[in-house]
Amino acid sequence: MQDxxxxxxxxxxxxxxxxxxxxxxxxxxxxxxxxxxxxAIEVINRQASKIIKEAAAxxxxxxxxxxxxxxxxxxxxxxxxxxxxxxxxxxYASYAIVAADTNIxxxxxxxxxxxxxxxxxxxxAPTIRSIKLLQExxxxxxxxxxxxxxxxxxxxxxxxIKNLSExxx
Numbered sequence: 001m002q003d004x005x006x007x008x009x010x011x012x013x014x015x016x017x018x019x020x021x022x023x024x025x026x027x028x029x030x031x032x033x034x035x036x037x038x039x040a041i042e043v044i045n046r047q048a049s050k051i052i053k054e055a056a057a058x059x060x061x062x063x064x065x066x067x068x069x070x071x072x073x074x075x076x077x078x079x080x081x082x083x084x085x086x087x088x089x090x091x092y093a094s095y096a097i098v099a100a101d102t103n104i105x106x107x108x109x110x111x112x113x114x115x116x117x118x119x120x121x122x123x124x125a126p127t128i129r130s131i132k133l134l135q136e137x138x139x140x141x142x143x144x145x146x147x148x149x150x151x152x153x154x155x156x157x158x159x160x161i162k163n164l165s166e167x168x169x
Contacts, residue, residue, distance in 0.1 A: 003099035004030045030100055033152065037097050040149035043141055044094045051141070052086050055133040063126055072122055086130050089160060093134070096156035097149075105156055110163045128164050131157055 002010070008026050012019055019027075044051065060066060066073040066082075073079045092109050096102050117124060135157035142149055 002101060002103060004101050007101060007103075033100065033149075036147060036149040037100065037152050039145075039147045040138075040142060040153055041094050041098055043145055043147065044090065044097075044138060047141065048087070048090060051134065051137050052083060052090060054137045055086055055130055056083055058133045058137075059126060059130045062129070066126055072126065082130075085127070086134065089131050089157075090134055093156035093160070096159070097152050100152065102156055102159040105159055106163070109160065113164070124164055128161050131160050131164070 005027065008019075008023050008030075012023055060073070065071050067079070068074060073082045089109065092105055095104050114124070116122075117127065135154060138153050138157075139150060142153055
């Protein structure tokens with residue numbers, strides 16, 4: 001996993017160049033945004049269980065068939081696995097927010113996920129919806145706490161949604 005700083009430095013190191021004004025501006029933007037990204041992460045860390053619970057409640061309210069016999073969240077074990085997966089997406093999205101880089105999501109979340117879900121007969125549409133709901137819950141919390149980090153909060157969730165949607169086509 002690399003953060004935005006490492007990504008910039010590696011790009012210049014590979015070409016054997018000193019940092020130019022473009023690199024310095026990118027680094028400056030990263031540092032300027034750091035405070036808000038950290039505030040967003042503090043909210044996510046403090047309220048992770050509430051965020052997960054709210055996203056799951058909305059998902060099952062929209063799609064109650066998931067909880068009925070034959071649904072993918074039917075039985076306590078499957079329900080717990082769904083909550084675990086929602087928590088997993090939230091945790092890795094928080095890493096991407098801090099790093100200001102979505103590459104960790106490709107490396108640690110998305111690679112092979114489609115194969116795993118297909119082998120377990122897990123429908124991808126409710127998974128995508130749960131990720132969108134996580135994003136919505138966190139966006140609302142950021143607005144409520146007056147934290148200007150919406151772009152950084154939205155990006156990792158949109159990245160996961162886009163990649164899962166493309167793999168499902």
